[in-house]
Every structure is written in C-alpha cells, then in structure tokens.
Amino acid sequence: MSDRNFPSSVPGQTQDHQPGDEFEVHPEPDYDPRYPGSGRLDGKVVIITGGDSGIGRAVAVLFAREGARVGIVYKDEVADAEETKRLVEREGSEAKLVAGDVGDKSFCQDAVESIVSEFGQLDCLINNAAEQHARDEVEDIPEEQLVRTFRTNIFGQFFCVQAALPHLTEGSTIINTTSVTAYRGQDLLLDYASTKGAILAFTRALSSKLAPKKIRVNGVAPGPIWTPLIPASFPEDKVDAFGTDSPFGRPGQP
Structure with a gap:
C-alpha cells in the first residue's frame, strides 16, 4: 500500500447543483485503488447507483480492477459519467452508462433491465446515490426538500432492490451506502441523516429477509x-472546515 499525501483541509468552494460535478472539485478526490487487482470479481456484473463520481466512482474503478463489468447509474452529470466509464475501461473492463432519477420506480426498473440486457446477468447491486441539502433550522426545511431527499436516498434504494432481485441468485450481494450521520446525526442535515438511519434499518431487515436465498446484504457507513x-x-465556510473534526483532522478520500 502506497502512502498518499492528503490535504489537511479543503479550500472553500461551492457548486449550485446536486449532486455536483467532480471535474469542478479542487483538489480532485482520490479514487484510485491502492493495490493491483487479483481477479476476485472476474465474470461478475455490478450496478452502482451514483457511480459517476465520489465514492461511486472509486467503487466502480475498484470493481473493474478486480474484473467486474460495471453498470453506472447516474443523474445527469454526463462529463463525470463519461470519465468514470473511461477509467473502468482503462482497467480493462466494460461499463454501461444509464442516466436518470433513482427516485422514479419505473426508471430503476428500466435501468436494471438495460444493464442486464447488455451484460447478461447481475451479481451485485450497490445503492450509493444520494442527495443532501444543508439547513440551519428545522423549520426551514421545505416539504419539497424533505420529500425529494427521502425519495432519492431511501425510496431509490427500495426501487433498485425491487428491480434487481429477480436477477440475483445464490451468492449475489447488495451493498447499501448509509452514513455516520445515521449514528450521530448532523445538525445541518436533519432530513439526510434521517434517510441514512432508514437505510440502516432497511439493510438490517433486508439482510434477514434474503439470507434464506443466500443473498448477502450489507451496509457501509462512511464518515466525512x-x-x-x-x-x-454547503456554503464555502462549511466546506473549508469539512472533516476537520475527524480523528485525522481532515476529510477522507473516496
């Protein structure tokens, strides 16, 4: 494992749309895996929602390095998605891009069917897509934001699981991205933290439900x-301080 020089802080910056474009972020998030692949996922097919950037991009590249073909579901960040596809192909694998809203059940169904049609199977679903909107006061959270955040973050996971299950068999896996906010909350992200708590409960219930079918369900709860x-x-001043309260005093890298 090689050492990486991570910045101790990130400069204040903002973007005016969700979930944001990676090519506009400075410094660029580190998505490269740290070790050579060993073919552990040869012949496997994975779908990653929110796979165009951030954690999703890092997962896509790592799965490709291990031999998996990758279906990348993303909202509308075309440049990021195309770059992630290029990175997957650089690893010697294949990627299929599908753009749309995971909060729409019919889209989730169509996206899964499109990827399965392309690659012939499905072995792993990674529910990673999410959105969040900072608000200082609980009273300031508009109903539209509340509905939108739940629809993307937890409804989207339900919809993707419902679409994927007919294609999953013994040995398949589902991985849900929750968050440290599910455990300790976040003052500015009350609705987001609530969806991540719901994902935690969903993961635990689904793992029990699918265990008899030998389908494993797990969650990952990243910090900052x-x-x-x-x-x-977040506004620039919050971005400038992002991750400084973590044990290493800096944000983690995807």
Whole structure:
C-alpha cells in the first residue's frame, strides 16, 4: 500500500447543483485503488447507483480492477459519467452508462433491465446515490426538500432492490451506502441523516429477509468523505472546515 499525501483541509468552494460535478472539485478526490487487482470479481456484473463520481466512482474503478463489468447509474452529470466509464475501461473492463432519477420506480426498473440486457446477468447491486441539502433550522426545511431527499436516498434504494432481485441468485450481494450521520446525526442535515438511519434499518431487515436465498446484504457507513456532494451541499465556510473534526483532522478520500 502506497502512502498518499492528503490535504489537511479543503479550500472553500461551492457548486449550485446536486449532486455536483467532480471535474469542478479542487483538489480532485482520490479514487484510485491502492493495490493491483487479483481477479476476485472476474465474470461478475455490478450496478452502482451514483457511480459517476465520489465514492461511486472509486467503487466502480475498484470493481473493474478486480474484473467486474460495471453498470453506472447516474443523474445527469454526463462529463463525470463519461470519465468514470473511461477509467473502468482503462482497467480493462466494460461499463454501461444509464442516466436518470433513482427516485422514479419505473426508471430503476428500466435501468436494471438495460444493464442486464447488455451484460447478461447481475451479481451485485450497490445503492450509493444520494442527495443532501444543508439547513440551519428545522423549520426551514421545505416539504419539497424533505420529500425529494427521502425519495432519492431511501425510496431509490427500495426501487433498485425491487428491480434487481429477480436477477440475483445464490451468492449475489447488495451493498447499501448509509452514513455516520445515521449514528450521530448532523445538525445541518436533519432530513439526510434521517434517510441514512432508514437505510440502516432497511439493510438490517433486508439482510434477514434474503439470507434464506443466500443473498448477502450489507451496509457501509462512511464518515466525512471529500466528494462533489460536499461543495454542492454547503456554503464555502462549511466546506473549508469539512472533516476537520475527524480523528485525522481532515476529510477522507473516496
């Protein structure tokens, strides 16, 4: 494992749209895997929602390095998605891009069917897509934001699981991205933290439900990670301080 020189802080910056564009982020998030692949996922097919940037891009590149073909579901960040596709192909694998809103059940169904049609199978679903919107006061969270955040973050995971399950068999896996905010909250992200708590409960319930079918379900709960979603969510002064309260005093890298 090689050492990486991570910045101790990130400069204040903002983006005016969700979930943000990685090519506009400075410094660029570090997505490169740290070790050579060993073919552990040869012949496998994975779908990653929110796979165009941030954690999703890092996962896509790592899965490709291990031999998997990758279906990348993203919202509308075309430049980021095309770059992630290029990175997957650089690893010697294949990627299929599908753009749309995971909060729309019919889109999730169509996206899964399109990727399965392209690659012939599905072995792993990674529910990673999410959005968040900072608000100082609980009373300031508009109903539209509340509905939108839940629809993307937790409804989207339900919809993708429902679409994927007919294609999953014994040995398949589902991985849900929750967050440290599910455990300790976040004052500026009350609705986001609530969806991540819901994902935690969903993961635990689904793992029990699918265990008899030998389908494993797990969750990953990242701390503060430097992705485009951060400058797309917070004002410059909050971005400048992002991750400084973590044990290493800096945000993590995807």
